Amino acid sequence: MIYEASWLAxxxxxxxxxxxxxxxxxxxxxxQSAKGYFAAGGNIHWGVNGIAFAGxxxxxxxxxxxxxxxxxxxxxxxxxxxxxxxxxxxxxxxVAEPLKRLGKYTFTDALDAKFNDKGIQLMAAISxxxxxxxxxxxxxxxxxxxxxxxxxLPHWAGVxxxxxxVIFIVAxxxxxxxxxxxxxxxxxxxxxSTVLTFNVVHKGISLNPSEDYHRFTELEATVQSGEVVAxxxxxxxxxxxxxxxxxxxxxxxxxxxxxxDGYVTETLSKVSxxxxxxxxxxxxxxxxxxxxxxxxxKIIKNGQEVSSTGPLxxxxxxxxxxxxxxxxxxxxxxxxxxxxxxxxxxxxxxGERIMRPGLxxxxxxxxxxxxxxxxxxxxxxLFFGTASLPHVLIRYYxxxxxxxxxxxxxxxIAAIGFFYILTLFMGLGAMVNGVIDVESSNMSAPLLAKYxxxxxxxxxxxxxxxxxxxxxSGLIVAASGAVAxxxxxxxxxxxxxxxxKVKAGKISAFVVGLIAIFLGMAFKGMNVSxxxxxxxxxxxxxxxxxILMLLFWKKTTARGIAASITVGMVAALGIILxxxxxxxxxxxxxxxxxxxxxxxxxxxxPLAFMxxxxxxxxxxxxxx
Amino acid sequence: xDHGPAAQLGQDNAAAFKSKLGLRLFFVYGLIYxxxxxxxxxxxxxxxxxxxxGLNLAVVFGFGLIVLAIVMGLIYNAVCTRKENELNRTESGxxx
Numbered sequence: 002m003i004y005e006a007s008w009l010a011x012x013x014x015x016x017x018x019x020x021x022x023x024x025x026x027x028x029x030x031x032x033q034s035a036k037g038y039f040a041a042g043g044n045i046h047w048g049v050n051g052i053a054f055a056g057x058x059x060x061x062x063x064x065x066x067x068x069x070x071x072x073x074x075x076x077x078x079x080x081x082x083x084x085x086x087x088x089x090x091x092x093x094x095x096v097a098e099p100l101k102r103l104g105k106y107t108f109t110d111a112l113d114a115k116f117n118d119k120g121i122q123l124m125a126a127i128s129x130x131x132x133x134x135x136x137x138x139x140x141x142x143x144x145x146x147x148x149x150x151x152x153x154l155p156h157w158a159g160v161x162x163x164x165x166x167v168i169f170i171v172a173x174x175x176x177x178x179x180x181x182x183x184x185x186x187x188x189x190x191x192x193x194s195t196v197l198t199f200n201v202v203h204k205g206i207s208l209n210p211s212e213d214y215h216r217f218t219e220l221e222a223t224v225q226s227g228e229v230v231a232x233x234x235x236x237x238x239x240x241x242x243x244x245x246x247x248x249x250x251x252x253x254x255x256x257x258x259x260x261x262d263g264y265v266t267e268t269l270s271k272v273s274x275x276x277x278x279x280x281x282x283x284x285x286x287x288x289x290x291x292x293x294x295x296x297x298x299k300i301i302k303n304g305q306e307v308s309s310t311g312p313l314x315x316x317x318x319x320x321x322x323x324x325x326x327x328x329x330x331x332x333x334x335x336x337x338x339x340x341x342x343x344x345x346x347x348x349x350x351x352g353e354r355i356m357r358p359g360l361x362x363x364x365x366x367x368x369x370x371x372x373x374x375x376x377x378x379x380x381x382x383l384f385f386g387t388a389s390l391p392h393v394l395i396r397y398y399x400x401x402x403x404x405x406x407x408x409x410x411x412x413x414i415a416a417i418g419f420f421y422i423l424t425l426f427m428g429l430g431a432m433v434n435g436v437i438d439v440e441s442s443n444m445s446a447p448l449l450a451k452y453x454x455x456x457x458x459x460x461x462x463x464x465x466x467x468x469x470x471x472x473x474s475g476l477i478v479a480a481s482g483a484v485a486x487x488x489x490x491x492x493x494x495x496x497x498x499x500x501x502k503v504k505a506g507k508i509s510a511f512v513v514g515l516i517a518i519f520l521g522m523a524f525k526g527m528n529v530s531x532x533x534x535x536x537x538x539x540x541x542x543x544x545x546x547x548i549l550m551l552l553f554w555k556k557t558t559a560r561g562i563a564a565s566i567t568v569g570m571v572a573a574l575g576i577i578l579x580x581x582x583x584x585x586x587x588x589x590x591x592x593x594x595x596x597x598x599x600x601x602x603x604x605x606x607p608l609a610f611m612x613x614x615x616x617x618x619x620x621x622x623x624x625x
Numbered sequence: 626x627d628h629g630p631a632a633q634l635g636q637d638n639a640a641a642f643k644s645k646l647g648l649r650l651f652f653v654y655g656l657i658y659x660x661x662x663x664x665x666x667x668x669x670x671x672x673x674x675x676x677x678x679g680l681n682l683a684v685v686f687g688f689g690l691i692v693l694a695i696v697m698g699l700i701y702n703a704v705c706t707r708k709e710n711e712l713n714r715t716e717s718g719x720x721x
Contacts, residue, residue, distance in 0.1 A: 094647035320679030357672040357683045364669045411698040418691040
């Protein structure tokens, strides 16, 4: 963490929070019925609903995660943008209107409309809760991560603050206040991301991003058989070597350098010592020796090598990066003298490699069949996941008609698509303007905004908070609907008045909010995009086969749907929990994982379809 | 048990037409998306080739998929709206 809180950002954030709380209080007074609470009265204008869709969907993973991934892995990060957007095609062409026609408050309503079956009610509600929780955890973790650097508060305080505000938003007016918070956030995000992108392209690309940009030093060294035996600059003392890294000391400060043929290069290092200290480039964090990085090392414009491009058009910006070379940072880690050393070293990377797939995903020559299958599986889950996310689907119940459901989806596609195009510029802008914090690539977009001035930074930071608020509100509405409407009302058959249903919804929102706060604290440090990937995979496996087959296969039975949801959910979670990535997180050897798939979609989605077909065929008599 | 739609919806005589059109457009887009994923998987180097305005295939195809989704959505809406106006007004007089 290498930046300080901005009072303007704090002011912007609290202004937004006060406005949002006022809005919730206003709608809270008007929300008395279950229809008002769970579906915002069903009379939201399609234009507002479309932008609210964008506000709901463009979560921290989209704004912070994708921009950060593009900043560090180039085009591979943009593949997430493409996959997330393509998923809306399924929503528009297949799901939107039938779901509006069949359902009332939750996606379980639509699945169960034809059968009125306890099995469907239970399994669809559990699926909604699991998918929503998988999605909630990274949002809450993201909230804590944002609050830390921007407001100077500890992680738990950020999680508690965001959780408390969201509980207030949802428990006062449910979907009504949530809709307008999401509308506001969606609109602000798109407008100010456009402003940020305009700044990026207008500024162009320069070899020297800023006056105070830190240039990493190179020292001549005598290297024999990979071992450093002498440093030309006598002010540096050689202290130790670990594989291709060497520890040098100057002026009482030690730092790790990367060994190359005939020279060593300064790195960014973080050393966690055995006595609990953490040193950044050999000094405490407060000494600010841990720098933001990322710059072009060679710029080619119109076939000429230049030191600065000046203002560019949007296509020139992408074209210049493709023809140039950029310094990207690679991470390495090892143990030394009882200390855990993590370091990041610069690697000059051709723009041609950055602007095509392959930096993050293993797809080039030498990659294995399973690595390629992993990539296909991810893209499959992104494509089929969107139209299966319960918090997205419930937005179809807030508009008056099927036509409005369709129109609002098209507004959402236009708004979200436009934003995703901007992510490429914001991510690449962060990559070449020396703003990347290698410890937290998620901060790339706010830090890029800071590069263009504290005003823009403050607005973008406030929007980043709003991003979390908007998405978490939608998730808690979906989860509270699953508990109060699907389980309490439908599955258990509690006799409740309309006001009683609203009360049950509010209590459920409060409890789900508390659980989200707890999980947000418990999962501190977990990668944001990783968990969102879980949510997409589980949703696509558990929910989509059931939705599609219900709509398009007449032989679908209630037992087929319930079995498909169960198998899809268990298979997706099972594959994720036994994946190599999870084995690493358990502290075990990734190679000892029973399989090599990190993304379960390619197995669990077809498995759920097959289960539905087989069980439906076996239960035809019962269905009749 | 309480499942039906929250809002009162009229009879939609265009539902079957819209469903069929939606499925067709879904398959068209799905095929193009599948081609994109397969090229990325099998021949990632192919995505580096310049195709338009100095941009490579990866960028043009990626932007193209996003723009195509918007364009197909607008066409779908225009055709569906026309069909709804034609079938729902002439047969039942109910606007859906």
